[in-house]
Amino acid sequence: MTLVVLRTHHGVCMQSFVRKGYNKIFIENFSNIMKFFNSNPLYKCIKLTNSCDHLCEYCPNKLYNNKCKYEKFVQYLDNSYQAIFNFDRKRQYSFQEINYIVKNNLNINIFETICSNCKWFYICKKSLKKIM
Numbered sequence: 001m002t003l004v005v006l007r008t009h010h011g012v013c014m015q016s017f018v019r020k021g022y023n024k025i026f027i028e029n030f031s032n033i034m035k036f037f038n039s040n041p042l043y044k045c046i047k048l049t050n051s052c053d054h055l056c057e058y059c060p061n062k063l064y065n066n067k068c069k070y071e072k073f074v075q076y077l078d079n080s081y082q083a084i085f086n087f088d089r090k091r092q093y094s095f096q097e098i099n100y101i102v103k104n105n106l107n108i109n110i111f112e113t114i115c116s117n118c119k120w121f122y123i124c125k126k127s128l129k130k131i132m
């Protein structure tokens, strides 16, 4: 993979991924991307976006027009986290850099404020509490 496109809020989802998701193929794709990142932590291959990304590719909620079924909500998540992480969408980051930025700017209060209406909230909260 030379370029992995990632929605801004997926930088948070990645921290708490425990092989749970919308269906088998979505989980498989998510796991493969995580394996790639973990094997290449310094490779600057990640570009941040606020539209559908490589994780969305196999998601049953991705629509034909390249939008998410819950576009309004996921835009809210992306914009809220972008205001905190301040990613430069013109450059590429390594997985290590993304993790550093996310872990240094995220805490449980911010996560609870932004993500409380997400269906995965309780699963992520349990995972995030272990690393924060």
Ligand code: SF4
Pocket (backbone or CB within 6 Å): 007, 052, 053, 055, 056, 059, 060, 061, 062, 063, 067, 068, 069, 070, 074
């Ligand atoms: S729910 Fe929407 S934003 Fe989340 S992975 Fe699926 S298509 Fe992408």
